[in-house]
Amino acid sequence: MLLWKAPPRILSINMDGRWIKNFNDIATTDARKNGLKIIESGLDAIDTEKVILNSIRLENNTLTVKDLRFNLNDFKNVKVVGFGKAACKAALTLESILGSKIKDGAVIGLDKVTCDYVETYQGNHPLPTIANVEASRHIFEISKNSDENDLVIVIVSGGGSALLCWPEKEYEQGQRLYKEFLRCGGTIQDLNTIRKHISMMKGGGLAKVLYPATVVGLIFSDVPGPHYDCVASGPTYKDASTVSEAENISEKFGLGNFEFLETPKDDSYFEKVHNVVLTSNLAALEAMSTKALELGFKPWIISSEIYDTPETIIEKFSLAAKQNSAVFAGGETCLKVNHNGGSGGRNLFLGMKGMFSFPKDSLFISFASDGMDNGPSAGAIIDAPTRERLEKSGLNIDDFIERYDPQSLFDKIDSLIFTGPTNANVSDLMMLLRQDK
Numbered sequence: 001m002l003l004w005k006a007p008p009r010i011l012s013i014n015m016d017g018r019w020i021k022n023f024n025d026i027a028t029t030d031a032r033k034n035g036l037k038i039i040e041s042g043l044d045a046i047d048t049e050k051v052i053l054n055s056i057r058l059e060n061n062t063l064t065v066k067d068l069r070f071n072l073n074d075f076k077n078v079k080v081v082g083f084g085k086a087a088c089k090a091a092l093t094l095e096s097i098l099g100s101k102i103k104d105g106a107v108i109g110l111d112k113v114t115c116d117y118v119e120t121y122q123g124n125h126p127l128p129t130i131a132n133v134e135a136s137r138h139i140f141e142i143s144k145n146s147d148e149n150d151l152v153i154v155i156v157s158g159g160g161s162a163l164l165c166w167p168e169k170e171y172e173q174g175q176r177l178y179k180e181f182l183r184c185g186g187t188i189q190d191l192n193t194i195r196k197h198i199s200m201m202k203g204g205g206l207a208k209v210l211y212p213a214t215v216v217g218l219i220f221s222d223v224p225g226p227h228y229d230c231v232a233s234g235p236t237y238k239d240a241s242t243v244s245e246a247e248n249i250s251e252k253f254g255l256g257n258f259e260f261l262e263t264p265k266d267d268s269y270f271e272k273v274h275n276v277v278l279t280s281n282l283a284a285l286e287a288m289s290t291k292a293l294e295l296g297f298k299p300w301i302i303s304s305e306i307y308d309t310p311e312t313i314i315e316k317f318s319l320a321a322k323q324n325s326a327v328f329a330g331g332e333t334c335l336k337v338n339h340n341g342g343s344g345g346r347n348l349f350l351g352m353k354g355m356f357s358f359p360k361d362s363l364f365i366s367f368a369s370d371g372m373d374n375g376p377s378a379g380a381i382i383d384a385p386t387r388e389r390l391e392k393s394g395l396n397i398d399d400f401i402e403r404y405d406p407q408s409l410f411d412k413i414d415s416l417i418f419t420g421p422t423n424a425n426v427s428d429l430m431m432l433l434r435q436d437k
Contacts, residue, residue, distance in 0.1 A: 019043045021418045031363045032381060035433055036417075038291045038326065039367060045287035046369060046424045048089040048220065051279045056218075058097050063151075065216055065276050072101060075151040075214070080105035080118050081139045082155025083164040084232055085125070085370050086220045089423035090155045091118045104142055107155060108135035108163045111421055126374075128165040128174045136166040136201070143206060146213040154206065154215060156275075158222025158370070158425030160232025161195050164202065173198045173258050184253035185336035187307065188223070188230070194255070195233045196263055197246040203263035206235035207273050215273040221280035222369075222425040224331035225305030228277050238270050239263040280304075281330030281426040284369060288431065292326035297433065299326045306331030306430070310353040317432045321359055327432045333366070337404055344407030345374030347428055351382045352406040355390065355397060358382060359434060366430040371419040378419045380410040389413040 019040045020026075027033045044050070056065050063070045072078065078101050080091055088109035095102060095115050105118030112122040121135035146152055162178070165171050174195070181191050196203030207215060217236035219228050229237035243260045250258060282304050289299035302320050306313060306329045313333060320327045333346040347366040358364045367379030380386075390397065390413050400409040410416045 019419050019422070021420060022416075026381060026415070026417065028385065029383075031383060031433060031435055034295050035363050035365055035381070035431065037295070038288050038431060038433075039365065039417075039429075041291035042284035042288040042429055043369070043419070043422055043424070045283045046279050046426050048086045048424050049093045051220070052090060052093040052097075055276075055278050056094070056097055063098075065218070068216070068274055068276065070151060070214070070216070072151070076149035077103040077146075077151070079103060079142055079146060079150060079152045080107065080155070081142055081152065082107035082157070083109070083136075083139070084155065084157025084160035084220065085110055085421075085425040086157035086423055087155045087160070087163075088113045088120045090157070090218065090220070091115055091120060094118075094153065106135065106138040106142055108132065108139070109423075110159070111423060123163040125159045125162045127178055128162050128171050130171060132163055132165040133168050133171045136164050139164070140166050140201065140209065143209045146210050148212040150213040152210055152213045152215050154217045154236055155220070156217050156232050156236060157220035158231060158427070160235070161192060161202070164199075164232060164235065166199065166201050169259065170199050177255065177258070180255045181253070182337045184255065185334070186249070186253050187334075188332065190249045190253070192230050192233045193241045193249055194246045194258065196239055196241060197243055197260040198258050199233070200261065201235050202233035203239035203241070204234060204237055204269065205264060207238075208264040208269045211269045212272065217273065217275035219275055219277045220425065221277060222427050224281065224307055224427050226280075228275065236273050236275055238265070238267070279424075279426060281369070281429065284426055284429055285328050285330050288328055288429070289326070292433075296324070297326035298322070298324055299328065301328045304330045307334055309334050310350045313350060313430070314354040314357045317364065317430070318358055321362055321432050321434045323434055324436045325434050329430045330427050332428055339404070342404035342406070342408075343375055344377075344405065344410075347373040347379045348375070348377070348406035348410060349404065350430075351380045352397065352401060352409060355382060355387060358432065360384065361434060363433045364431070365417070366428060367417060369422065369427060369429055370425040371422040375407045376418065377407065377410070377416040379417045380406070380415045381417065382415075386413060386415045389415070
């Protein structure tokens with residue numbers, strides 16, 4: 001994960017059914033057309049608006065959330081709070097279902113939208129800022145003022161660990177933690193354990209603040225595998241970790257000193273909390289597999305929770321790829337960044353590292369499901385035309401690897417994929433295609 005400061009953005013809307021904005025420019029071969037169509041099928045499957053409309057409905061004053069039913073006559077107020085990359089789009093869609101039944105609400109995401117009943121905030125990610133704190137203050141106040149007569153819908157999505165930031169001292173600690181953690185090579189579980197213990201709302205803290213209201217957590221998971229209590233560092237889940245564990249992780253990786261708080265352990269805070277997983281990377285991977293089968297490939301999902309070094313991921317894909325196959329995985333590349341200065345993110349870096357290591361007759365794409373791989377692009381295409389452009393350019397790929405600068409490399413050889421913000425986030429998605437010779 002390389003540092004990149006995002007420009008101000010407004011909600012990106014898919015108007016023409018085409019997620020990839022530069023599809024026609026880069027779909028220059030049959031293999032590329034197939035690969036890009038497969039990617040778009042995955043993005044369709046995790047579209048926040050579609051996910052909500054397929055999972056939530058209101059009939060005769062009964063709110064149905066998947067298999068759960070809530071009679072709104074039993075509640076005085078319905079409130080909505082939320083955080084993460086899907087939060088603003090989700091709030092807008094919930095308003096289309098609940099309308100004026102929503103009495104109060106506040107959410108923070110990366111995109112500013114206009115809602116009638118829910119206040120939306122644009123925050124910063126991955127480094128929290130004072131804007132995140134102010135939005136989180138509003139979320140905290142709404143939550144604190146809820147009681148047993150309230151139904152509170154909580155939108156929990158990827159990116160929420162940075163966007164939800166309360167109390168104010170978490171802001172400074174969160175910035176320092178993120179910068180130090182990039183250099184240490186720890187796991188996302190290690191990072192989230194510390195995040196939970198420097199916050200009043202992560203690690204079940206929000207459930208405690210909301211108690212005794214009835215809570216429905218809508219989980220848009222960006223976490224590899226079924227570890228839903230880790231999404232946004234688990235504000236509505238009971239946390240099993242302790243301050244002692246957080247201290248040990250900080251000491252192990254030399255992260256410095258933090259003011260640790262214990263997460264709520266009393267079961268009573270969670271008795272009226274109903275967490276519902278609405279989507280995860282499995283939805284995208286299954287949709288991509290279905291599309292690949294339609295296009296004549298033999299699909300294979302090797303993992304929905306991959307978390308390996310670039311070298312290991314490249315090896316796994318290369319070994320799995322047979323002729324006429326489509327190999328998929330979801331998760332993250334484990335990348336230890338030793339110095340600043342480059343641009344782009346782990347998807348682009350993985351593609352750059354695998355430039356000459358994947359089978360020569362294959363097409364590989366690793367892309368950020370939120371559309372922003374720590375930069376303006378979602379990912380890049382690695383195939384024979386990409387390598388040909390690189391060789392003709394005279395650029396030294398090792399220099400870009402050394403500088404952690406994949407965005408610049410792929411920009412120079414016109415291999416980037418642009419979607420803009422997708423208002424969704426289910427981890428990174430990876431694909432390797434090999435067509436018949």
